[in-house]
Amino acid sequence: xxxxxxxxxxxxxxxxxxxxxxxxxxxxxxxxxxxxxxxxxxxxxxxxxxxxxxxxxxxxxxxxxxxxxxxxxxxxxxxxxxxxxxxxxxxxxxxxxxxxxxxxxxxxx
Amino acid sequence: xxxxxxxxxxxxxxxxxxxxxxxxxxxxxxxxxxxxxxxxxxxxxxxxxxxxxxxxxxxxxxxxxxxxxxxxxxxxxxxxxxxxxxxxxxxxxxxxxxxxxxxxxxxxxxxxxx
Numbered sequence: 465x466x467x468x469x470x471x472x473x474x475x476x477x478x479x480x481x482x483x484x485x486x487x488x489x490x491x492x493x494x495x496x497x498x499x500x501x502x503x504x505x506x507x508x509x510x511x512x513x514x515x516x517x518x519x520x521x522x523x524x525x526x527x528x529x530x531x532x533x534x535x536x537x538x539x540x541x542x543x544x545x546x547x548x549x550x551x552x553x554x555x556x557x558x559x560x561x562x563x564x565x566x567x568x569x570x571x572x573x
Numbered sequence: 574x575x576x577x578x579x580x581x582x583x584x585x586x587x588x589x590x591x592x593x594x595x596x597x598x599x600x601x602x603x604x605x606x607x608x609x610x611x612x613x614x615x616x617x618x619x620x621x622x623x624x625x626x627x628x629x630x631x632x633x634x635x636x637x638x639x640x641x642x643x644x645x646x647x648x649x650x651x652x653x654x655x656x657x658x659x660x661x662x663x664x665x666x667x668x669x670x671x672x673x674x675x676x677x678x679x680x681x682x683x684x685x686x687x
Contacts, residue, residue: 468615498675507576508616508664508678550615559604559623561676563615 466491468553468564476570477541485536485567487525487551497527497534498552498561503544511536511549521545541571575599577679579665585685588657594650594682598667605642606668606676607650609634611661619663622648652684660686 467490477483489495499511512520514527514534525536534551551564578597586592598605607619618632622642633639637655642648652659662683666676 507680510675513675559606559621560618560629561606561616562618563608565613565615 466495466553466555466562468551468562470549470551470564470567472567473565474568474570476572478572479543480540483536483538483541483545483569483571485549485551485569487534487536487564489532489534489551489553491532491553491555494556496554496556496558497525498554499523499525499534499536500550500552500563501547502550503547508550541569543571543573545569546571577665577667577677579663579679579682581682582680583683583685585687586655587687588655590655591651591653592655592684594652594663594665594684596648596650596665596667596679598646598648598665599677602667602669602677603645604668604670604674604676605648606666607640607648608664608666609661610664610681616664619650655684655686657686660684 469488471486497514500508501511502508523538525534527534548566548568550566553562580595603624605622608616610616620640621629637653640650662681664681666678668674668676
């Protein structure tokens, strides 16, 4: 069974400080990994996916298969980054998404 | 509409009543998903529809839960004989295809069972 762990329910950082949202997963095969984000009063939406290897809104995430981690990082946090972030896993070729419980990021001005 | 539409946005009902939640996916999206988010929890997969294939109902928590998708478009999630533990936000998502495609979410229906 696949499982996603986000150890921090709440993370507070000051504006301009680096951010790292932790995510560890459990899956026996080769997973697809995503970060979804929900800003205040907005819908849940895809932020980035590891196969795209892209940077969205300054965020990046590297898949570390040895540590089974997919941490989300940004070098300089902005106030508009305050949101709920979900790490999500899907088995290769699968449609089912398994969500972590989420980390609420609060960026302090 | 440009996005996934869900109705009602809020539903309050008494324990034991039946409820129907509606989802209108993005036009052209063949895959449709229902999730449940209970307080303090991540999203829990409920059911998945893809085209004319038989739905994957493996996430439905009990036989009180059922869902239909008519004409490959609008979907209805029905909860019979509601219980207090059914209180949650029910989210619908759709995608162009099913395999590893970004899912587009609606605003959800907040269901409260008294």
